[in-house]
Amino acid sequence: MFKRLFHTSVKRLSSTFPLEGSPNSPLVVPQNGSSALTFASLTSSNSNWTKQQIHEIYHSPLMELVHRAQLQHRKYHNPEEVQLCTLLSIKTGGCTEDCKYCSQSSRNDTGLKAEKLIKIEEVMKKAKIAKENGSTRFCMGAAWRDMQGRKSGLDKIGEMVKRINTELEMETCVTLGMVDEQQAKALKNSGLTAYNHNIDTSREHYPNVISTRKYDDRLETIKNVQKAGIKACTGGILGLGETTDDHISFLHTLSNMSPHPESLPINRLVPIKGTPIEKELRSKPKEMQLQFDSILRTIATARLLMPESIIRLAAGRYTMKEHEQFLCFMSGCNAIFTGEKMLTTMCNGWDEDIAMLKKWGLRPMKSFSK
Ligand code: SF4
Numbered sequence: 441m442f443k444r445l446f447h448t449s450v451k452r453l454s455s456t457f458p459l460e461g462s463p464n465s466p467l468v469v470p471q472n473g474s475s476a477l478t479f480a481s482l483t484s485s486n487s488n489w490t491k492q493q494i495h496e497i498y499h500s501p502l503m504e505l506v507h508r509a510q511l512q513h514r515k516y517h518n519p520e521e522v523q524l525c526t527l528l529s530i531k532t533g534g535c536t537e538d539c540k541y542c543s544q545s546s547r548n549d550t551g552l553k554a555e556k557l558i559k560i561e562e563v564m565k566k567a568k569i570a571k572e573n574g575s576t577r578f579c580m581g582a583a584w585r586d587m588q589g590r591k592s593g594l595d596k597i598g599e600m601v602k603r604i605n606t607e608l609e610m611e612t613c614v615t616l617g618m619v620d621e622q623q624a625k626a627l628k629n630s631g632l633t634a635y636n637h638n639i640d641t642s643r644e645h646y647p648n649v650i651s652t653r654k655y656d657d658r659l660e661t662i663k664n665v666q667k668a669g670i671k672a673c674t675g676g677i678l679g680l681g682e683t684t685d686d687h688i689s690f691l692h693t694l695s696n697m698s699p700h701p702e703s704l705p706i707n708r709l710v711p712i713k714g715t716p717i718e719k720e721l722r723s724k725p726k727e728m729q730l731q732f733d734s735i736l737r738t739i740a741t742a743r744l745l746m747p748e749s750i751i752r753l754a755a756g757r758y759t760m761k762e763h764e765q766f767l768c769f770m771s772g773c774n775a776i777f778t779g780e781k782m783l784t785t786m787c788n789g790w791d792e793d794i795a796m797l798k799k800w801g802l803r804p805m806k807s808f809s810k
Pocket residue numbers: 535536537538539542543544545582583584585617
């Protein structure tokens with residue numbers, strides 16, 4: 441009975457969708473993805489994606505989408521390697537921006553105490569611990585709108601970058617808000633590997649989340665960083681009340697950057713009490729909130745569109761069960777943040793992560809290997 445049913449359904453499938461594979465080729469790949477999906481799996485990296493193509497890829501049957509993303513991943517990356525990064529907040533809170541999700545905005549009543557830039561020796565101590573635990577990229581975040589009038593802060597951060605590079609031989613990344621070309625060049629001269637500046641979400645949804653700086657301001661900073669010869673780390677946060685069309689538009693912006701971001705962080709929102717977004721989301725029905733399959737679709741589509749980028753499972757990973765993280769890796773992720781904290785939110789610890797990766801047959805990527 442089962443055999444007959446299986447036969448009939450394969451026959452039906454093959455009449456609807458031509459099947460790759462033949463008696464001589466045991467691999468049966470249903471072509472039930474879109475032509476855009478096939479195109480993305482076959483073409484090399486490009487920056488001319490249309491929203492229509494991305495829409496088709498994103499909405500392909502999920503099994504096929506994840507499968508193609510995994511094949512793409514294996515063409516461009518060593519599938520056994522994962523980049524381990526640790527993020528330290530070097531200047532917490534008191535930010536003048538109004539990002540609705542952020543605990544560090546002075547406009548959001550989250551109870552977070554604003555602090556000054558921490559001392560270089562404290563940073564070195566934390567970076568050393570990160571290195572001893574297997575992290576190869578050390579990221580430092582400061583809650584600032586931009587670097588205007590912060591010459592001494594920029595110098596101190598440049599010194600941190602230099603020492604982490606030379607004394608610990610770790611890759612470095614900083615996120616300091618908006619920077620102009622000169623500031624980016626100064627960071628490059630210190631030896632900075634990457635600069636993080638997220639676009640957060642789609643251009644369309646962006647004004648519902650932030651009003652104190654424009655989407656184009658963000659793109660400008662990313663351009664300044666790339667012009668200075670620093671790798672751009674830019675991605676966003678899923679779960680800000682956006683739609684799947686916003687995911688498509690977000691991926692459209694990223695995949696049309698030239699070059700593509702070297703690193704693409706995907707965060708799952710951690711709603712923080714006292715932030716406007718937490719209040720908004722509480723009143724939304726469950727089915728209108730971010731579904732896990734949308735996270736997978738976003739990651740897999742990103743992997744197909746930007747095959748060379750390192751896709752980083754960032755904040756909110758600790759809210760995912762192990763099998764969910766596994767699926768994110770199957771869809772094309774190859775980096776995680778690991779350590780004591782993710783700025784002001786929790787983070788999975790090194791021991792737990794190393795054990796998990798070992799179980800999956802993965803190992804940490806070496807620094808400067810990309
Ligand atoms: S700019 Fe950064 S630190 Fe400032 S409120 Fe927005 S997300 Fe928070």
